[in-house]
Amino acid sequence: MNYLKPDTFDEAIALAQKAKGTLRFLAGGTDVLVQLRSDLVTPDTLIDLKGIAGVKDITRTSEGWDIGIAVSGAEITEHEELMQDWPGVVEAMDLIGSTQVQGRATLVGNLCNGSPAADSVPAMMAAGASAMTLGPNGTRELMVTDIPTGPGQTCLQPGEIITSIHIPAQKANSGDAYERFIPRTEMDIAVVGCGINLTVDGDTITGAKVAIGAVAPTIQLVPDAADALIGSSLDEQALAGLADAVRAACNPIDDKRGTIEFRIDVAGVLARRVAQTAYARARKAK
Amino acid sequence: MSKQVITTTVNGDSVDFVCDPRESLLDVLRDRLGLTGSKEGCGTGDCGACSIMLDGRLVCSCLVLGVEAEGKTIETIEGVATGTQLHVLQDKIIEHAGLQCGICTPGIIVAAKALLEKNPDPTETELRYWLAGNLCRCTGYDKIIRAVMDAAAELRKVA
């Protein structure tokens, strides 16, 4: 395996073009190196992006947040202002793995690994996040919602890399939240995940985005679930509508973590709980 | 397989080593630098027995490549005690019998030390969640938690 550590994104793209056989990029490594270790994927070329300027920065602009691809979950969780603006995105990232994994794991790595159960992705989708990319034919901005295309797959072209994650500024009177179901209290892969972002006017929900994870081949927004909330004050009827819409959107599998019936059932339960947390945060937000 | 020469700092000493890019930092620490205090319990970042500090951040050394250590600052269990003086965490783990077989103990001490340097007065729950990535199969965690809480209290007195 050849290990390369370019200084710029352009150099990284050039190296990727020349690479033969299996190519992987390295940010935190908490997925790539597990796959290497267990002989699932042994790259012929591994391009470490952590040497590139700016990859460790969290920058706040008027449009929101630009998060470098090598910023670790621990650094995100320690960022007070980001936590204020997007508590849901931060708690979603923080739930991934142990304290030790949080010292390395990154938003981009979680997204590019393409796991249907990725924790940060539903929260990023609900927040309307996007990814700036660079590839052989230039740069583009992709909505996170468009990136997952199947278990372990994304829409990124071969040799195309994400250069930063952009999270828009949170609107006024808004709040997001993320929760997942796991059998233990830590260290498990999500059996069900749900991220919700709400905007309120007084008690009435005026804007909503609902994303669910681990219950379908890809993580996805559920427009019907958002519609069930908009216009309501999160009463029982709205919550029941939310749960039904979420369950209808589920297309899960039976595996060593959960059954189809269980995932569908708990997806609705989780959505109700996450909505209540997001609603409370939205009404408290300035 | 193109081996590389890496220069890094381990427990305050500058060290050089040659390693294959596929070798983890844990493999390097143990097999090339003779620091066998960090243990491999799983190789997949699930057990924490290989915990070290990398540039001041608590990580699993099995999920870091040896080649990534270039120019970094690494602290392992072997660097926790200063000279003949054990760190108070090491004392308290022995005093409270917060170990039985001891294979998880190095990882737990490195992790607990990282917490106490950040949060000198953690609640039991905060400590249990911080150590959730350090598996122990012998003790049921009870005496480990008591030992770390006692060490924290001791450190607060001194601070």
Add this chain to the structure above:
Amino acid sequence: MALDQEKTKQFKYIGTRPKRQDGVDKVTGQAKYGADTYQSGMLHGAIVRSPHAHAKILSIDTSKAEALEGVKTIVTRAEFATDVTGDNWNILENVMADKTALYDGHAVAAIAATSALIARDAAKLVVVNYEPLPHVTDIVDAISEDAPIIRESSIEPNVPEGYHKNITRRYECGKGDVKVGFGEADLILERDFFTEGVHQGYIEPHACLAHVTPDGKGELWCSTQGHFNVQRVCADLLGMESSQLKVTASEIGGGFGAKTTVFIEPVALALSRKANRPVKLVMNRSEVIRATGPASSSWSTVKVGMKKNGTITAAHGTYRLQGGAFPSAPSESPAQVTFAPYDIEHAEMIGLSIMTNRPKQAAYRAPGAPMGVFASEQIIEEMAHELGIDPIELRLKNAAKEGTKGVHGPTYQRIGLIETLEAAKAHPHYSTPLKENQGRGVAVGFWFNFGGATSVSMALSLDGSVALTVGTPDIGGSRASMALMAAEVLCIPYEDIRVTVADTGSLGHNDDTAGSRVTFAVGLATIEACNAAIKELCKRAAGEWGIEPEAVKWEEGFAVPSGANAGDFAPLSLKELAAKMNTTGGPINGHFASSPSGAGPGFATHLVDVEVDPETGKSTVIRYTVVLDAGKAIHPDYVEGQMQGGAVQGIGWALNEEYVYGKDGRLQNTIFLDYRVPVASDLPMIDCVIIEVPNPGHPFGVRGVGETSIIPPLAAVANAVSAATGVRQTRLPMSPPRVLKGIKDKQSHG
């Protein structure tokens, strides 16, 4: 060795909590475990494992692997002895397949190369030509007609004609006539219970370093619970004489019974012998879970009859344990222990050992008992609730005591079950009110404990300090307990005694650290070895005073005249006598060896409160109390350690741990990500109450405590979850999907 009445009244050191001697090594990372040693010229080993659950091995093509630069040698079954029989044959067949791969992960070949990476790469280049065969991994399927037969030659003589060919053992014990007993019952309850396979989960994977030299001599360094047993078995499997193979036990990173056998040690020795170089062989976690010795999965059927006042009139138990593709499942154990805590007139207890295409079962702390008690202690609790009798009261009404004839045969000597039940009833935990969605469970457990072959020696230094040498690896702090017992007998400070675990070349034979035997049997041998030294010390004092040795006794660390007429001499301390020992007859050592009987049984009562989230089926243990009769707690910290560790392993077994096999017979969860052991944030503190009802068979009254604590938790947690949900939990693990389905089914049936 009978209970020393006089000594046990006022102990000086026993019962204190000194720091363990090997503590500094372990908290500084200096302690050397199996994978922590290196040797010049050392090769690294890797094992080629079957990806099939059951397949004929037609051929093994190693040409491509041998061509890889750095590969030095490759072994298959051909490198092992061919005249191995009995239990050792089963071990050899598991260590390396012969003509048939019997489970996913079964070793079929091994490689030694100049680096671990090359060895791993080479293992992928070995081409094994398999012919897949039908397989079975489920215990119920394994004894259905169309199940493939694993190995007819494994069927033991105790299996009657006409039984399914995958049943290798049938054991039955009991008393009276259950038909009569059930006839007298006002209430009868019968249920089936199922538990999945689980792994011991020790954090240190198996690891060893072997070196065989051209003269046929071998050195083996390995992580094991019993290096004398490893020596015996490895020598047999390699056709060597035992004493030509010296085995040194490394520090051991947990074993819980699974490191009382061998998996990779014979392979490393075979590789080293063929390559004529030292070979280091270390398992990765996936190999440990796929291919070492998990505890059996089980299917139990228990039926109990009770009078309205809670008296048990009859009990029937059929306990089926699956032991992998080998006849090793300990099905007699649940048959013996499940109703051993009770005084019952009519009991019929049957054990059946069954084979499947799974790894060879190994001991996991009271092997066979937890899955049997998961069934029996739930039936008893359910009937108590149904009869409106307090679950502890009902157990007290039927509790066995001294003079009770056990279901498993023997009449009890002095035992402490009732004391544990009374202490549990009086504990604040038992009267704390429960909130919504919370349930409380009770369960009791019994274990035989074990004596076992033991050799201990001790030697005085000229400065009067003591070197105590044992042959049992120290997993749970036993060095400290041995030093405490030596200090007590010699009446010298604990700190003056250093305990070493000797290799097979330096001490007489010792059975494994297992069976909760060490503090009992090795402790007893330590006491007697010290007594032997004291006898010699008194002889030396007598010599100095010119009186008869019988006229000298040992008191508070001094040789003193035993009576007025023996003479008025100033006491001589151990230090004084030791300083002159080389001139008064030579070095003073003490040695003792025995296979002691009288390992008094251990009883425990567990209480647990669980909260169940009714919307997700997730169970959280919010309070846990262990009450255990230890006979005499030598070092209370490490007795509590066994209580807490056993309880938490039981909680993991009850809630989330399981072997998940696919239809293809392959294991789907081979790493700690999906083999879910409890983590720190899952658990409350585990409260301990140590009861001390002295065991008449030990000088200080010691009973083994290593295994009892894992027996009650499966049932106690299941009783709590059943109480919280109103749904009886008959399957392990009680995973959220399973518990939620039970809640939903109950809601829909009303």
Add this chain to the structure above:
Amino acid sequence: MVDVQLWVSLRRFADDQSVVTVEAANIREMLAALVRKHPALEPIVSGGVSVAINGEIHAESIVAAIPPGAEVILMQRIKGG
């Protein structure tokens, strides 16, 4: 004389008796006498059994004495777990 109690599934090897009376002063003599009386017991006895005498379990010893009138129970071999 010693009344040796057999576990249930062993009885079919001893003409279905639950108790076999033999002349023995210790476990070795008792086991030898048992096998002489019921040769079908041989494979199980040589495979290893434990013996409880008045409630004290002798997991592997064959030299333990059997006092007159003692309760003697044959048990499946107890091993360390």
